[in-house]
Amino acid sequence: MLQQVNALVTINRPLTGDYWLIELEAPSIAGLLSPGQFVNIRIPGLVPFLRRPFSVYRVNKERRRLQVAYKMLGEGTRLMTTALSEGGFCDVIGPLGKGFSLPEQAKRIAVIGRGIGIAALPTLVDLAATRNIDVRGFLSARTPPNLIGADIFADHGFPVETHVDGDRNVQVVTDLLQAEISRTSFDAIYVCGSNRLTRAAHRLAQQAGILSEVAMEQHMACGFGDCHGCVIAVNTDREGTEKAWREVCHYGPVFQTWEIINASA
Ligand SMILES: Cc1cc2nc3c(=O)[nH]c(=O)nc-3n(C[C@H](O)[C@H](O)[C@H](O)COP(=O)(O)OP(=O)(O)OC[C@H]3O[C@@H](n4cnc5c(N)ncnc54)[C@H](O)[C@@H]3O)c2cc1C
Numbered sequence: 001m002l003q004q005v006n007a008l009v010t011i012n013r014p015l016t017g018d019y020w021l022i023e024l025e026a027p028s029i030a031g032l033l034s035p036g037q038f039v040n041i042r043i044p045g046l047v048p049f050l051r052r053p054f055s056v057y058r059v060n061k062e063r064r065r066l067q068v069a070y071k072m073l074g075e076g077t078r079l080m081t082t083a084l085s086e087g088g089f090c091d092v093i094g095p096l097g098k099g100f101s102l103p104e105q106a107k108r109i110a111v112i113g114r115g116i117g118i119a120a121l122p123t124l125v126d127l128a129a130t131r132n133i134d135v136r137g138f139l140s141a142r143t144p145p146n147l148i149g150a151d152i153f154a155d156h157g158f159p160v161e162t163h164v165d166g167d168r169n170v171q172v173v174t175d176l177l178q179a180e181i182s183r184t185s186f187d188a189i190y191v192c193g194s195n196r197l198t199r200a201a202h203r204l205a206q207q208a209g210i211l212s213e214v215a216m217e218q219h220m221a222c223g224f225g226d227c228h229g230c231v232i233a234v235n236t237d238r239e240g241t242e243k244a245w246r247e248v249c250h251y252g253p254v255f256q257t258w259e260i261i262n263a264s265a
């Protein structure tokens with residue numbers, strides 16, 4: 001059930017690199033949220049008034065607070081750093097969209113993220129840990145300070161491979177998964193933050209015959225399927241013979257990688 005709350009801002013400060021972290025006291029959203037779903041934040045003073053969508057980075061143990069890791073990109077995210085001050089309030093709607101599926105029988109999963117796209121993944125890692133599912137992380141970023149989340153994997157005792165641009169040992173972080181997949185069996189692959197990594201994840205999952213899902217990021221307005229502002233063309237069959245338009249906010253943001261035309265072409 002969708003909630004709109006005026007949430008206390010408990011944290012809003014720089015995280016690392018280009019990223020900031022905002023934490024909101026929003027138990028009615030945090031308690032309902034499943035991994036991969038998102039929230040829509042109203043930013044005071046932003047003109048034209050349109051909320052901005054964000055993945056939930058962490059939910060605290062008591063499921064009262066949620067955190068968003070955000071990259072300062074344009075007017076809205078720049079304003080977020082000043083207009084939503086600690087001790088003030090934030091108008092937030094959520095949980096929105098369809099999140100990741102984590103098969104009941106899964107024993108080991110691979111989680112791949114790049115840049116701020118990594119922010120969509122820790123809630124999935126936390127859920128997998130509660131189900132005793134083994135997680136292998138594959139994270140990449142443009143620069144070392146922009147590589148977030150590795151500590152979250154490590155706190156659960158999950159191995160994580162990292163890669164930054166210019167690192168000559170491997171070309172892309174999925175090369176490391178490719179090596180791993182030849183030795184170890186996985187039940188699913190999850191990815192966010194890069195078309196290139198999504199294509200690689202799709203190819204590896206196809207070869208292994210396993211589930212692969214991607215969290216898509218698309219410009220949004222309403223966030224719940226009303227304005228059709230976030231449509232993308234998707235495959236409606238695995239062979240890619242039939243296509244359809246889908247609102248990312250309603251049918252996603254998580255899709256199976258075969259649905260994504262660029263990933264599966
Ligand atoms: C489901 C979902 C989850 C998201 N999760 C996060 C998150 O956890 N952390 C985070 O930092 N960002 C996330 N985003 C992206 C975030 O919504 C945008 O960065 C934000 O709306 C930019 O607002 P702005 O006003 O600062 O930038 P704008 O002024 O609106 O845009 C600045 C520049 O960024 C581009 N841009 C804006 N929005 C997007 C987008 N959605 N995709 C690609 N390019 C865009 C614009 O084309 C423009 O070039 C998510 C988006 C979606 C749809």
Ligand code: FES
Nearest residue numbers: 221223227228249
């Ligand atoms: S943002 Fe309005 S339909 Fe998706």
